[in-house]
Amino acid sequence: MMKLAVPHWVLGSLVFLAALLVAYQFSGRILDWIRFQSIGTRDYIAEKLQLMMIDVPSDKILLYQVSFALGLGGIVFLLCLPNFAAGAFFGSLMLIFGWLLPRPIVNMLYQKRVDRFVEQMVDGLGLMSNGMRSGLSVAQAMGLVAQEMPKPIQQEFELILSQNKLGLSLEEAFVNLSKRVIADEVEMFVTSVVILKETGGNLAETFDTITTLIRERIKVENKIKAMTAQAFWQGIILLCVPPFMGITLTQSDPELMKPMFGTPLGWAALTTVAVLMGVAYIVIKKVTKIDV
Helix, strand or coil: CCCCCCCHHHHHHHHHHHHHHHHHHHHHHEEEEHHHHHHHHHHHHHHHHHHHHHCCCCHHHHHHHHHHHHHHHHHHHHHHCCHHHHHHHHHHHHHHHHHHHHEEEHHHHHHHHHHHHHHHHHHHHHHHHHHHHHHCCCHHHHHHHHHCCCHHHHHHHHHHHHHCCCCCHHHHHHHHHHHHHCHHHHHHHHHHHHHHHHHHHCCCCCCHHHHHHHHHHHHHHHHHHHHHHHHHHHHHHHHHHHHHHHHHHHHCCCHHHHHHHCCHHHHHHHHHHHHHHHHCCCCCHHHHHHCC
């Protein structure tokens, strides 16, 4: 009994038509998702950059994001040649990865800036406390900090003073600070200043108390990081085992690893491994991170 062989181009055409029908059926949702991933991500990155005192136009952010994604996907595509199918598959994956990567990078940079600001608050509040004991007002003590301290506390205090000169009260300017620099220490500092400005009290002693609290909290956080560092790096070393084994086997026996890089089943296996490694990294970060 003879079996009819269906040409590959027929199967490919059917799959392509089916994908078109699905895309047409859900075109509204797909367009909304694309608009959110482009315009929404662009606005989010622009907002975070403004909080970090970095002025970049929104249209340029979108241009940089597209260029980075296309460049990363294009490099991977060229590295996979002459295997066009593998290049198209892995290049598309890296294009998506490059499109999503800027957002977590901006979040990481913002968090580093917040942590640096909190560390500088120890010296900054101590300087403000000494200045107020010598007879300076809150605004004058902040001006002293802005003059003597480095970024980012210099930028934030200069912005508070500028807003105050433009007619905004110090209380409102401090509230804006807590919205720009999201941290428990900053919230505690702003709340204490606002309450004491309304009810009266010794701000210098309050600043000393906050400084001591922040210093002790930083010590505890550093001690916890030191204790969890071993577990974190053990997990990272385990994550490096699959790529290391793949590179070793590829160098020692290329024919054995050829199906992994030259067949759709191998591409699916590599993609699954990459996704599972990403999930494992997130789990390791969650497990080894302890909030104080």
